Amino acid sequence: MNLKIAVLPGDGIGPEVISQAKKALYAIGEVYNHEFVFEEALMGAIAIDKTGSPLPEQTLNLCLNTDAVLFGAIGDPKYDNNPNAKVRPEQGLLKLRKELGLFANIRPIKPYKSLVEASPLKREIIEGADFTIFRELTGGAYFGAKTLNEEGTHASDLCEYSEEEITRIAHLAFKSAQNRRKKLTMVDKANVLETSRLWRRVVQKVGENYPDVILDFLFVDNAAMQLILNPKQFDVILTENLFGDILSDEASVITGSIGLLASASLGEKNALFEPIHGSYPQAKGKNIANPIASILSAAMLLEHFGLFTEANVIYQAIEKAIEYKVVTVDLKPDSKFGTNEVGEFVSNFI
Amino acid sequence: MNLKIAVLPGDGIGPEVISQAKKALYAIGEVYNHEFVFEEALMGAIAIDKTGSPLPEQTLNLCLNTDAVLFGAIGDPKYDNNPNAKVRPEQGLLKLRKELGLFANIRPIKPYKSLVEASPLKREIIEGADFTIFRELTGGAYFGAKTLNEEGTHASDLCEYSEEEITRIAHLAFKSAQNRRKKLTMVDKANVLETSRLWRRVVQKVGENYPDVILDFLFVDNAAMQLILNPKQFDVILTENLFGDILSDEASVITGSIGLLASASLGEKNALFEPIHGSYPQAKGKNIANPIASILSAAMLLEHFGLFTEANVIYQAIEKAIEYKVVTVDLKPDSKFGTNEVGEFVSNFI
Ligand SMILES: CC(C)[C@H](C(=O)O)[C@@H](O)C(=O)O
Numbered sequence: 223m224n225l226k227i228a229v230l231p232g233d234g235i236g237p238e239v240i241s242q243a244k245k246a247l248y249a250i251g252e253v254y255n256h257e258f259v260f261e262e263a264l265m266g267a268i269a270i271d272k273t274g275s276p277l278p279e280q281t282l283n284l285c286l287n288t289d290a291v292l293f294g295a296i297g298d299p300k301y302d303n304n305p306n307a308k309v310r311p312e313q314g315l316l317k318l319r320k321e322l323g324l325f326a327n328i329r330p331i332k333p334y335k336s337l338v339e340a341s342p343l344k345r346e347i348i349e350g351a352d353f354t355i356f357r358e359l360t361g362g363a364y365f366g367a368k369t370l371n372e373e374g375t376h377a378s379d380l381c382e383y384s385e386e387e388i389t390r391i392a393h394l395a396f397k398s399a400q401n402r403r404k405k406l407t408m409v410d411k412a413n414v415l416e417t418s419r420l421w422r423r424v425v426q427k428v429g430e431n432y433p434d435v436i437l438d439f440l441f442v443d444n445a446a447m448q449l450i451l452n453p454k455q456f457d458v459i460l461t462e463n464l465f466g467d468i469l470s471d472e473a474s475v476i477t478g479s480i481g482l483l484a485s486a487s488l489g490e491k492n493a494l495f496e497p498i499h500g501s502y503p504q505a506k507g508k509n510i511a512n513p514i515a516s517i518l519s520a521a522m523l524l525e526h527f528g529l530f531t532e533a534n535v536i537y538q539a540i541e542k543a544i545e546y547k548v549v550t551v552d553l554k555p556d557s558k559f560g561t562n563e564v565g566e567f568v569s570n571f572i
Numbered sequence: 573m574n575l576k577i578a579v580l581p582g583d584g585i586g587p588e589v590i591s592q593a594k595k596a597l598y599a600i601g602e603v604y605n606h607e608f609v610f611e612e613a614l615m616g617a618i619a620i621d622k623t624g625s626p627l628p629e630q631t632l633n634l635c636l637n638t639d640a641v642l643f644g645a646i647g648d649p650k651y652d653n654n655p656n657a658k659v660r661p662e663q664g665l666l667k668l669r670k671e672l673g674l675f676a677n678i679r680p681i682k683p684y685k686s687l688v689e690a691s692p693l694k695r696e697i698i699e700g701a702d703f704t705i706f707r708e709l710t711g712g713a714y715f716g717a718k719t720l721n722e723e724g725t726h727a728s729d730l731c732e733y734s735e736e737e738i739t740r741i742a743h744l745a746f747k748s749a750q751n752r753r754k755k756l757t758m759v760d761k762a763n764v765l766e767t768s769r770l771w772r773r774v775v776q777k778v779g780e781n782y783p784d785v786i787l788d789f790l791f792v793d794n795a796a797m798q799l800i801l802n803p804k805q806f807d808v809i810l811t812e813n814l815f816g817d818i819l820s821d822e823a824s825v826i827t828g829s830i831g832l833l834a835s836a837s838l839g840e841k842n843a844l845f846e847p848i849h850g851s852y853p854q855a856k857g858k859n860i861a862n863p864i865a866s867i868l869s870a871a872m873l874l875e876h877f878g879l880f881t882e883a884n885v886i887y888q889a890i891e892k893a894i895e896y897k898v899v900t901v902d903l904k905p906d907s908k909f910g911t912n913e914v915g916e917f918v919s920n921f922i
């Protein structure tokens with residue numbers, strides 16, 4: 223297979239972990255005879271520094287014309303702590319999601335057997351947990367109109383959803399549930415929000431096409447609690463953009479480290495793959511960032527193109543790295559291995 | 573002291589747990605020579621059934637003219653699963669919060685020593701955790717304009733905040749931090765939401781009056797993770813309405829049971845106290861609901877009026893009940909004690 227892949231390393235540890243993901247893909251390419259052509263481009267704080275824009279035209283065009291995007295991380299404390307900044311790294315990511323139409327963000331959550339002890343949760347709570355979060359990614363308060371009055375004393379964010387936006391991701395989530403344990407949990411705040419009530423109605427309607435899937439509903443406050451009390455109850459979780467942002471980061475604790483989770487963001491035509499951790503600026507350039515999430519996002523990319531054998535080899539390599547404790551300090555405080563070494567181990571295993 | 577207390581038992585297990593809270597207050601009144609006069613009124617699904625309104629005029633007037641409100645729980649599945657219902661129990665609670673001006677919801681989180689094992693989190697994670705969440709309660713998406721188009725295919729919720737709304741709760745939170753470990757963590761989504769950026773600016777400004785308090789910021793997705801990874805890092809958490817709803821329910825897992833958490837909702841003139849658990853309709857009338865949260869809310873009421881000795885006796889009674897395992901099945905699956913027995917034990921201890 224020939225794939226043209228846009229690579230956006232971004233900020234902080236982004237470049238370091240992305241280069242390990244590329245290494246793994248090169249190795250897969252050699253062994254399985256695929257040609258992966260990588261083209262790098264700027265996004266995030268680094269793009270602002272160099273071009274003034276968090277998503278330069280050139281980067282967007284590249285992404286629109288590739289088979290897939292491999293993305294690192296964005297964000298820089300100099301913007302976070304300045305609520306007055308007009309241009310911010312996150313705008314680049316949000317614009318990219320919107321322009322590529324990446325409406326579904328998919329995050330699988332499953333603890334690694336050999337890492338069960340690394341979680342703050344008790345073994346009996348997380349062992350056997352295995353679910354996937356479908357987060358809507360191009361709607362809601364992220365993209366609704368924002369206002370700030372002239373005096374700077376009153377602000378607003380509009381959360382909006384249309385039937386169409388809900389329908390398309392609901393179908394994906396139901397299909398995924400059909401291939402899994404046939405349970406879909408819709409998370410919302412329908413006792414308060416009008417958009418949540420729309421979500422409930424639309425998801426109920428879409429559900430009629432999937433009679434073999436059991437649909438249930440949880441309020442988001444309760445869901446935030448249930449994720450920790452009893453994560454095994456979940457199979458597929460479907461939710462809107464902001465709730466999905468919160469719940470999927472929360473759910474990362476089940477695996478023991480956010481350095482172990484990747485996500486796929488899918489649209490009609492485009493697809494983007496990324497580790498769910500952020501840019502972690504404190505770790506930049508120190509060779510201590512965990513590259514596993516980024517390598518996993520490369521495996522999700524392979525799966526997306528039907529290369530299941532190849533993806534599986536990567537999963538196995540990661541399992542081995544964890545089993546042999548070739549891991550970074552977030553997983554083993556006294557580890558002697560760094561970002562590079564873990565990446566080398568994985569690509570050598572392939 | 574003479575206190576006139578409006579009692580709103582509400583739905584589901586509300587009436588059962590509230591009557592244990594009243595029992596404890598009666599006992600306190602006798603021993604310490606206070607006169608507590610209780611007046612009951614309808615709110616929630618039961619009020620809809622009986623009067624058509626979730627917050628009858630009479631209930632509101634009573635609450636406006638008492639020293640404090642003791643509230644049970646509201647909600648009924650017949651409304652939750654009907655996204656088309658025009659009148660809903662929650663509207664009563666939201667209206668009451670708004671009309672009484674209860675802008676600050678305060679939820680202390682601290683695990684009981686003898687219950688550490690009941691938490692899904694590991695002992696070393698939660699032991700020593702002790703923080704308070706300040707949740708803004710009368711603003712944000714809960715109260716902003718809602719729309720649904722005629723075809724029922726497009727909905728919106730507006731999240732709005734003004735400087736004034738943020739300032740008043742920020743002062744309360746900073747004062748609380750001054751009396752504690754002097755750390756305030758503001759939780760928001762300032763990398764995406766305009767309202768969050770307003771929150772950051774205003775809280776930074778208010779903070780200048782409290783130079784002894786260290787102020788830091790967390791994005792809500794990260795906060796949802798940090799609460800579980802390392803709850804000991806927190807002292808006072810300040811956040812807007814919806815984020816506070818999600819995070820405070822999530823934080824309840826630290827104590828092992830949501831049946832152990834109470835909250836105070838404060839305004840300029842009024843105050844309301846409630847267990848944070850919901851109406852838990854499946855348990856209604858079975859004498860299995862945990863009354864501790866409700867009894868704790870009575871203790872918070874006492875503290876609010878400066879009756880610290882009295883409140884402390886209740887805390888001690890609860891500690892004892894837990895130590896002697898006079899607890900409901902949520903805390904000890906094979907327990908022979910029910911709602912009534914736990915309530916009796918506590919009031920007899922007083
Ligand atoms: C960086 C930020 C805008 C982003 C989001 O909130 O969507 C991130 O938290 C994520 O989950 O991908």
Ligand SMILES: CC(C)[C@H](C(=O)O)[C@@H](O)C(=O)O
Nearest residue numbers: 413414443646647662665817
């Ligand atoms: C019942 C519901 C409207 C309410 C809320 O969301 O505020 C509840 O969850 C709470 O936290 O008190």
